Amino acid sequence: MKTARKEDVRSHCAVNYGVEIFGDRWSLLIIRDIVFNGKKTYGEFLKSEEGIATNVLASRLAFLEEQGILSRAPNPDDRRKDFYTLTEKGLDLIPVVVSVVIWSAKYDRKSYVLRDKEFSARLAANPAQVGEELKALVRDGGCLFPESKG
Structure with missing residues (x-):
């Protein structure tokens, strides 16, 4: 897969730029997995129910890192594995993901979001506040549903 670089996007239309950088299905699902489920490793992303192919996952992780949305660092407990986290640029995508969640619900x-009545109500009442709270939570290494990591 040829990856788009900032200088070689098809156009600098704001919608096009966003779609080329983070708008494909797999990129958004990787971001979702970090924000909502606290996934950090290749193996954890691979276990997502959507069934991403190994080569696609590797490609998307590399692309998101290249674009400054993810950062990669060795796992301090197992140097053979890397941890992926959102950069500030990646954290700024959380309100976009929140908007997709609201539309989808x-x-x-x-x-699935409708199963958590409290979260659904908070999201409907003040999506901007929920987005900012999620950014702070993820920035500090947390996630919304830590028990659903598998």
Whole structure:
């Protein structure tokens, strides 16, 4: 897969730029896994229910790192594994993901987010505040649903 570099995007239309940098399905799901489930390693991302192929995952992680959305560092407990975390640029995508969640919950009555009534209510009442709280939580190494890492 040829990866787009900042200087070789098709156009500098704001929608196009965003879609080329982070707008594919797998990139958004990787960001989701970090924010909502606290996943940090290649193996954890690979276990997501959507079933990403190994070569696609490796490519997307490298691309997101190249674009400054993810940073990669060796796992202090197992130097053979790397931890992926969101950079400040990546953290700034959390409100975008929150907007997708709100839209999806509105039109997908089986959306997982609807299972958590308290979170759904907070999200509906003040999405900007929830987005900022999520940014702070993830910046500090946390996630929204730490028990659903698997």
